[in-house]
Amino acid sequence: MSQATVARVFSSPDKVAPATREKVRAAADRLGYVPNAIARSLKAQRTDIVGAIVPAFGEYWQHVLTLFSRQLTERRKQLLLFSFAEPSQVNDVLETVARYRLDGLIAASASIGPAQLARIEQLAMPTVAFNQPAAAGLVPSVTVDNEAGSQALAAHIVDRGARSAIFVGGIASTSTDQQRYRGAVAELGTHGVACRYVEAGAFSYEAGYKIAQHLADDVDDRADAILVGSDEVAFGVVDGLRERGIEAPRDVLLTGFDGLPQASWVGYDLTTLEQPVELLVEHALTRLLDDGHASESTDVVVPGTIRQGRTTNA
Template sequence: MMPDKVTALDVAEQAGVSRSAVSRVFTPGASVSKRTADKVRSAADALGYRPNVLARSLITGRSRIIGLLVAYLENHFYPEAIERLSRSLQQRGYHVLVFMASNSGEEADEVMKELLDYQVDGIIAASVGMSNDLTMRCEAAGIPIVLFNRAQDDDRLSSVTSDNYHGGHKLAEFLIAGGHKRIAHIAGWEGASTQRDREAGFVAGLERAGHNLCARGVSDFDFEKAKVAARAMFDRPDQPDAVFCANDHMAFAVMDVLRFELGLSVPGDVSVVGYDDVTLAAWPSYDLTTVRQPAGQMAQATVDILLDRLADPETKPRRVALDGPLILRGSARIPKGYTP
């Protein structure tokens, strides 16, 4: 025979408090004295009681679950960012439900519709775009959306990114200061605002100094495609002497091709720079010069915006672009006395 399930009423009787006091103790953000909370938690531990989160969500109308939509995890920036987002949300009494979707608008919309079926309180879309119809559906349901590491031309959507334009500009200035003459770029997915802004800033920085791109490839932020782009870019007599890859993930692929397939020295023959500053960028094998995305600040800003919208649906959408520093390492020639 199954043992009787311990209820909140049992805990209340054991602790000598009201049932509503038990409910407040297990409701994140509810007001309750430390003395009462200690008595309730002690009684709950003794009885083996666990609150029924799903039942409480039916009463409050809040699941305290945030849906996180991610395009891909191969890029090490995203596992690190998801961890930061999850920890920040957990500290505020929320949990994360992760769904995967490609950059395809149709697939993203289908996954998002499935995500809405889980009655999430809010949505964070990491490098995934939102269609107009789906944005309207979320708004009608009172579900706020924040775009993480992606911006979109829609005044209804909040977004948090690094300052991609300024970051690209910094890299151009750095490579030019290093005396490079044949500077190339390997782009990510061209539908991404991050790609467009990084390249726009980079090209503007080159043009300001009287330079132009000597070569350009596209690899959709994909490791293997970046290898293909690098092989094609260096299969020419006037090879680049510097390459800006739109993220670190692609820069690692390019460095592998240059060193192990083409026998070129990095940075002796070619300087390579990236964008993100993932953990691997600091490993001696790559020692990559890159622009650091302030992932911790980005995650905190994303959570703050989302919870502000949950607390007050009339809060206006915000667009945040955080500056990230240029991190100098050994993959690129560093001009003497240069300070970013």
């Protein structure tokens, strides 16, 4: 047996005579031999690994990651996770990413700014920005239609009789927040409904909970409807308002954004814009792995659908 034959048995078995193949297989079993993917990657210049740069927190990202992992497994690829707790860590993370010659990179975080995107560009690694509108034009991107989604939600609450509204965002400087707010304002404007922006300070349950109590205490400034920029924050808002005796939809109409599984939980039953996450992930991976030619438009925007929950049942 030569090393070459063994290699063939594991990489292109049909090029080896069946008898030899079996002998090699048996010997491998006996000796506990397993092909070395590292060496294979070095030689083949292909790792079968896709990297993902994501924030270390947040229900939404956990949910998305799970889907990426599932779909990658189906394609016989692995997911290498690069998570970061602080935006300041992103640069370090990028340098680490650069060292692994990944087959593709998923950039999923508002903390990845233009400078970082430029660095990614340099790496000459197939990249997709996932739900990060600010990256559009700089890097191929796949995004849910934030503006249209927000417009739909706004139209929905106007339809339910809202004459005043507040938009609760997570972090004002993020492009998702801006797009979602803009969509809401645009639609509400055509109906003569004003909409103030309020910043919760984070994309977290706790931030939503706190800001809701402030809103509740500020009696001068009640609104018919509260549009929350993301589901996780919305859950906090729902609970914070409840704490003050304000219940949706009785006292206020309330919507989220994202369509997390928990939004369907009966305890919240939130009206929200459901992202077609499976589809988004599929688009992202197609773009990353199958494409090659940038023939099609590099920025994909996929519409979401309204999930009608109890919180806007007038």
